[in-house]
Amino acid sequence: MPYGPSSILGDVLRDERAADVVRKHLPGLQHDMSVQCMHGTLEQVTGIVAGIRTNPAAKEAFYAELATVAETAHQPPPPAEAPAVPSLDYESADVPIGSARLLRQEGATQWRTFELELHGPAHGNPFTEVTLRAEFRLGERSLAAHGFYDGDGVYRIRFLPDEEGDWTFQTFSNARSLDAIAGEFRCGPADSGDHGPVHAHRTHHFRHADGTRYLPVGTTAYAWTHQGDELEEQTLQTLMSSPFNKIRMCVFPKSFVHSTNEPPRYPFEGSLDDGWDFQRPNPGYFRHLERRIAQLGALGIQADLILFHPYDRWGFSDMGAAADDRYLRYVVSRLAAYPNVWWSLANEYDLMWAKDVTDWHRFAAVIGEHDPHGHLLSVHNWVELWDNDASWVTHASIQRAPDDTAEWRTRWRKPVVVDECGYEGDIEWGWGNLMPQEMVRRCWEGVVRGGYVTHGECFLADDDVLWWAKGGALKGESTPRIRFLRAVLDELPADVAGIDPLPADFDVPVGGVEGRYYLAYLGHMQPRRRTFSLRPGPRYRADILDTWNMTITELPGSYEGEFALPLPGRPFHAIRLRAIED
CATH class of the missing domain: 2.60.40.3950 (Immunoglobulin-like)
Structure with missing residues (x-):
């Protein structure tokens, strides 16, 4: 059977003769799009690649030559992983219930992460074989926080107290030593500057949990936490003196133009050559990520965490349903008690062809079950806008010019954040070489139309460090003008949630x-x-x-x-x- 429109690009490229045909007819694919297209059908790929997308004759010639190549018999994919079911006898009956050593802080303050550290069993695979959660109670209120394994026999449960008073807690686990551990703590008033998570407010705007107004003025540095300490510290120094109070960033490393370096650490045990053990997260990787999130929080910056993306040469975008869900449970359990976290299910979900609509709804349910603090949750598009009517979507995260912001507000009755309107810079592609005046114009257009717009910057550099990809230093002229815009927003009357569109001339x-x-x-x-x-x-x-x-x-x-x-x-x-x- 020959290759054709329904063939998967990754399979085609593994066939030497077929790969030659692809390189001949789709020369631009390898240059800028091959990584994120590996899981797509040729019909999907030819629908987006320049040079063939709008040329029916070229497309017909491509498929005609490809039809002369017989499809290679590929090894069938392994069967889907069955979700693990932790056993009730993970520890033997002679282990005393609640015998794990507990380390904890004596007191807490409102909106500051509170942690229980438990020293327990390490046999087998605690990542998959142990369940752990704690019920936190204040009067009649009860919130459940899920624990996670942090390696070397250490388990952690994190909680974000949202109210002053005397809280109690009790653990629940299939591991006897971790089960039925109880205690109490006093939560005092919030420290100055601690306002709690950001939530949607008055339909189209945002505020912190304590009622403090929040007006997003964001930027994007997708892979800044994957660059090593020197560059990452420079990024933090740059953010400290910037106007930005939100940053879009990936949990997984990113592979794309100007972002081709290997990260210093990986999210799972294993290697690119030998494969990854998706059942064993790398705790050091996630400790590094959460340290950077905490540093952003100290600067008053929200971390808009992109949980999945297609710019992947390591296999993290197609781990399988069971591994995807397990990863989400782990990362949400680790990070949900950080007050400055947002969840973005995907950057450009519609390029992630290994997943379908039902996957994104399932992911949202997993997050909802493991995030007791209700952080903001969105899905970011490439071409096709996500259906932001979904009840779990808290705000629209849009890749478009901001001209239709008022219409999107009306359509979804939710806050609209134009998270990718283009980038100031001088790289090859039109999305990344906006003049600074145009970057600033788009920010003002979106704001006056009732939304919020995210900045980005892509300037070529000898060291290949572009802010949009790796962070570092900001070089463009739009940033100080966005600071001016933020100052104007900060001067809104104190009781005004944000700017709403008003009747105006055409x-x-x-x-x-x-x-x-x-x-x-x-x-x-x-x-x-x-x-x-x-x-x-x-x-x-x-x-x-x-x-x-x-x-x-x-x-x-x-x-x-x-x-x-x-x-x-x-x-x-x-x-x-x-x-x-x-």
Whole structure:
């Protein structure tokens, strides 16, 4: 049987003759897309690869020549792994119940991670053979936190106290020594700066669990925690002086252009040559990740963790259903008690052709069962927008230009975060060589239309360190202008959750709060005046914001009803109207 549209690219490339045909007809594939396309059918692959995607004749010639190659008989894939069922006799009956040594802190503070450390059995494979959880109680309230094995006979259970008072806990485990361990602790008030996890608020916005407003101003550095200490510390130093309060980052290492180096550590025991043992996570890998998450938290930065992605040459994007679920249980149990964590099921879910829609819904259920603190949860797209109507989706995470932000808000009635609108830079591809002015424009457009926009940067470098991939240092001109935007957002009235789109003329988006606050963004346009027609009554102060030169010019006097404002006749300006309080 010859190869054809339904053949899997990875299988085709393992056949030398067929691989030659692919290289001949799809020359751009190996350059930039082969890694993430390995699990796709040729029909899917030819639908996205430049040079053949929109050329029916070229596609017909490719399939015609490929049909002359007989399909090689490949070894069938191994049978799907059956989910492990931990045994009730993991420890023998002579082991005393609750005999594991417990180490714990005496007290806790609200919104700060509280940990139980248990020293117990290490025989067999504790990652798969031992179950552990603890019930935390305060009065009539009860929350369950799942434990995890951290190697060398150490188990940990982490919890994020959300209320002051006297909490109790009790463990439950199939390992007798880890079962029925009980205790109590006093949770005191939150320290200054501890506000708890971020949740959706007032339909389209966000706030921390303690009610503090949160306005996401994010950036992207996918593989920054896979670069070694020197570069990672530089990334943290850069973030410390940046305007960003959220960062998109991958749990797994990433393989793509400008990100081809091997990471210093791997998430599972094994090797690329010998294969991975998906039943044995590497605790050192996850300790490193959680240390970086804690450091981000100390800087006031949310870690938007990408749990799966297609940019993978190690096999982590196609581990099988049982291994996927086990990985999710492990990583969520480890990290859910960190207050600054968000869950992103995937970066570009629609390129992960080894998974289907039912997998993503199952993953969401696994997370929901193991995250007692209800962290934000989203799915990020490549081309096809995810169905954000799903009840477990807390906010829309979008890869598009932000022009349709207001429409997405209306469609899903959830916060909209345009997490990938393009990148400032000078690399080869159009998504990564935006002028800084255009990067800044897109950020303002999304914000005024009622959403939140994530920054990114891709500048070629001799050392191949690009912020978008590896972190390091920011080099572009958009970052200080985004700092200016954040300062404008921070000056919103204290009781305002965020900017909502307001009725406006066809040519200029306007956002704010009706009768109190208006922000009109002019973008590329350069008018010398702008007329407003507002309802009589409230009077406004008017400011002209130069979003590129980062200046604010307050116009004299006050304005009411219908009025015209003078403008400088240059692009990238905004107009801010603030009601004068009596």
